[in-house]
Amino acid sequence: MIDLYALLSEPMVGVGVPAAGAAGALAVMGWNREMRRRAVRHRDKLLLVSARNARLPEGAVDIWTPATYKLRGDRSGRIMLVLVGTFAARKGLNVLTLLNRSGLEGAIGSIWLIEADKYRRDEFLASMPAVFSDRLVVTDFPALSAGFGNATPHEVEQLIESWGPDLLRGGDRVCEVHEARQHDEAGLVLMLVSLGGSAITAAWAAESIRRRHRQAGCYGFAAMPVDDRTRNWAPYVIKRCVKAGVRGFVLSDNLGDEVANDHGMEQGIVGFISGALFADAGVESNNAWKLLFERAPGGVVSYHTETRGIPGQRLQPSHPEVPPRYYVFNRNLRISVNSALAEVHRDAHHALQGKGLPGNVSGTSQFVIVLTAVSPSDLKAVEDDIVLGQRLKGIDKRNHHLIFAPLATVVNPTSIRCPVTVVSLQALRNPATLVTDLAKPKRSRGPAEVTTNGHSKMPRRKTSLRKLVGSVRGEK
Numbered sequence: 462m463i464d465l466y467a468l469l470s471e472p473m474v475g476v477g478v479p480a481a482g483a484a485g486a487l488a489v490m491g492w493n494r495e496m497r498r499r500a501v502r503h504r505d506k507l508l509l510v511s512a513r514n515a516r517l518p519e520g521a522v523d524i525w526t527p528a529t530y531k532l533r534g535d536r537s538g539r540i541m542l543v544l545v546g547t548f549a550a551r552k553g554l555n556v557l558t559l560l561n562r563s564g565l566e567g568a569i570g571s572i573w574l575i576e577a578d579k580y581r582r583d584e585f586l587a588s589m590p591a592v593f594s595d596r597l598v599v600t601d602f603p604a605l606s607a608g609f610g611n612a613t614p615h616e617v618e619q620l621i622e623s624w625g626p627d628l629l630r631g632g633d634r635v636c637e638v639h640e641a642r643q644h645d646e647a648g649l650v651l652m653l654v655s656l657g658g659s660a661i662t663a664a665w666a667a668e669s670i671r672r673r674h675r676q677a678g679c680y681g682f683a684a685m686p687v688d689d690r691t692r693n694w695a696p697y698v699i700k701r702c703v704k705a706g707v708r709g710f711v712l713s714d715n716l717g718d719e720v721a722n723d724h725g726m727e728q729g730i731v732g733f734i735s736g737a738l739f740a741d742a743g744v745e746s747n748n749a750w751k752l753l754f755e756r757a758p759g760g761v762v763s764y765h766t767e768t769r770g771i772p773g774q775r776l777q778p779s780h781p782e783v784p785p786r787y788y789v790f791n792r793n794l795r796i797s798v799n800s801a802l803a804e805v806h807r808d809a810h811h812a813l814q815g816k817g818l819p820g821n822v823s824g825t826s827q828f829v830i831v832l833t834a835v836s837p838s839d840l841k842a843v844e845d846d847i848v849l850g851q852r853l854k855g856i857d858k859r860n861h862h863l864i865f866a867p868l869a870t871v872v873n874p875t876s877i878r879c880p881v882t883v884v885s886l887q888a889l890r891n892p893a894t895l896v897t898d899l900a901k902p903k904r905s906r907g908p909a910e911v912t913t914n915g916h917s918k919m920p921r922r923k924t925s926l927r928k929l930v931g932s933v934r935g936e937k
Contacts, residue, residue: 515776515778515786517776517786517788518788518790520790520791520792521774521788521789521790521791522788522789522790522791522794522835522836522839523786523787523788523835523836523839524773524786524787524788524789524834524835524870524872524877524879525563525834525835525836525867525868525869525870526787526834526869526870526871526872527562527563527869527871528784536567537567537568537570537648538567538568538569538570538571538639538642538643539568539570539643539645539647539648539649539746539747540568540569540570540647540648540649540650540651540734540746541569541570541571541572541573541635541639541647541649541650541651541670541674541677542556542557542569542571542572542573542651542653543572543573543575543635543650543651543652543653543663543666543667543670544572544573544574544575544576544585544653545575545652545653545654545655545659545660545662545663545666546575546576546654546655546657546658546659546660547576547578547581547608547655547657548653548654548655548656548657548684549653549654549655549682550574550576550581550582550584550585550655552653552682552723552726552727553572553574553585553653554585554588554589555723555727556727556730556731557569557572557589557590557593558590559727559728559731559868560731560734561590561592561593562868562869562870562871563731563735563867563868563869564869565731565734565735565738566590566592566593568734568746569593569596570596570639570642570643570647571596571597571598571635571636571638571639571642571647572593572596572597572598572635573598573600573631573632573635573666574597574598574599574600575600575628575631575659575662575663575666576599576600576601576659577601577602577605577608577609577624577659578608579601581608582599582601586599595642596638596639596642598631598634598635598638599631600627600628600630600631601627602623602624602627602628603627604623604624605620605623605624608658608659609657609658609659610658611657611658611690611691612658613658613694614660614661614694614697614698614701617658617659617661617662618661624662625665628662628665628666628669629665629669631666631669632666632669632670632672632673633669633673635670636670636673636674639674646673646674646675646676646677647670647674647677648676648677648678648747649677649678649680649746649747649750650667650670650674650677650678650679650680651680651682651730652666652667652679652680652681652682652702652707653681653682653683654681654682654683654698654702655683656683656684656685656686656691656692656694656695656698657686657691660694660695660698661698661701663681663698663702663707664698664701664702664704664705664707665705667679667702667705667706667707668705668706670706671705671706678708678747678750678751679706679707679708680707680708680709680710680711680750680754681699681702681707681709681710681711682710682711682726682730683695683699683710683711683712683713684712684713684714684715684719684722684723684726685712685713685714685715685716685899685900686715687715687716689902689903692899692900692902693900693902694900695896695899695900696893696896696897696900699759699896700759700893703758703759707758708750708751708754708758708760709754709755709758709759709760709761709762709892710760710761710762711726711729711761711762711763711764711886712761712762712763712812712813712896712899713725713726713763713764713812713813714812714813714814714816714899716814717811717812717813717814721766721768721810722766722812724766724768724882725764725765725766725812725882725884726764726812728766728830728832728882728884729764729830729884729886731832731866731868732830732832732864732866732868732884733746733749733750733828733830733864733866734746734866735832735866735867735868736830736864736865736866737749738837739837739840739865739866739867744828744862744864749828749862752825752826752828752862753825753826753828753886753887753888754825754888755822755823755824755825755888756824759892759893760822760825760888760892761817761888761889761892761895761896762886762887762888762889763811763812763813763817763886763887763889764811764812764884764885764886764887765805765806765807765810765811765812765883765884765885766805766810766812766882766883766884767801767804767805767810767882767883768801768880768881768882768883769797769800769801769880769881770878770879770880770881771789771793771794771797771878771879771881772789772793772877772878773787773788773789773872773877773878773879774787774788774789774877775787775874775877776788785874787872787877787879789835789879791839791842791843794833794835794843794879794881795843795846795847797881798831798833798843798847798881798883799847799850801831801881801882801883802829802831802847802883805829805883805884805885806885813889813895813899816889816895816898816899817889817890817891817892817895818889821887821890822887822888822889822890825860825887825888826860826861826862827860827861827862827885827886827887828862828864828885828886828887829861829862829863829864829883829884829885829886830864830865830866830883830884830885830886831844831847831863831864831865831866831881831882831883832866832867832868832880832881832882832883832884833865833867833868833879833880833881833882834867834868834869834870834879834880835867835879836867837867840865840867843865844865847863847865848863851863
């Protein structure tokens, strides 16, 4: 008979060996798995570093996009941006977008939007980059929620009790916001004005700002409308704004190439801000605008604009976490800039269709700004070559500034382009007469005019019939 008690009490040699072996095998398998994971992570890290440091082809430079290069440059906040009316709101929105895209949003210390139309106001607020929300002051007129309806300046001023108090409170508020953010007055006020029904409110806005920020240089921007009715009151609005403290106006004419003119105006504003930071011969924005205008108030500045795009190529990244890069060749960039500089001063590219030219107003300077989507370090080499070429060509630098301004762009992957824009700004002679002439309605030049009694009247001949017959016969 087996003694079960004795059997169980004896030590069981070798029973735990299989369990220990299994545990050891699991440990080895886990270690191998961990080593493979580490190897994958290490290889992924090397691929990531390699993708980030991928080299472009020889002679190529990156197209500057927000994903590839982000600046945090200008923190001065010296500029107050004032937007009066729908045209101004749209152009101002484009300016703010360009600045934010290039990391230059710190240049704007305060923004004042004056827009009576609720729909347009909401549209602006929905589209504005969020970074500017802390410096925005919006003035609306509850009694005029549909806007001014292209009323004349006189008619708008007759309704001053409906909008005046709100406007003055808005002026005080935007000055307070600027002072709270920057601990100083605004150094430069850029006022974009729509020459519609709200235009005359710009004069009151300028006066409100100048009451508190007396040292700020204030400059207006406007586009002459296509309708004779609204063009007619432009001289009065500009004169009232100048009387309120605006030094002068940068003008364009919507009867010309409206898209190019608007683009040139926006690029000119942003170009001075970017160029002041990165150009070798940069001039601070407030100093540049002061040099553009003559000393006497009421000056008019206009500009030429030439824009073109350089075909680019894509550098496909070798890692999914690295965004694609786009590039152009340095040689193509230099050729495009030189070509744009040679073409920009044609009358066809002028914002006023050549009116008021030539400029060369005594005591003013001309500014030519080259804007392109290339990083500041890459643009530096291009700038050196262009400047050397201009010097060899014998171009006189007296009262002439050539500024290079880098700006980031958004690239369409299906049509890769690096934009190049040249904007040339200069003061125009006889500004008061020029504005009056621009505002005059164009006379009809048809074959016949209708008199007050309904009968047609042939236009008066400048040359007599006898002289015409004589010229055909060869007589003197």
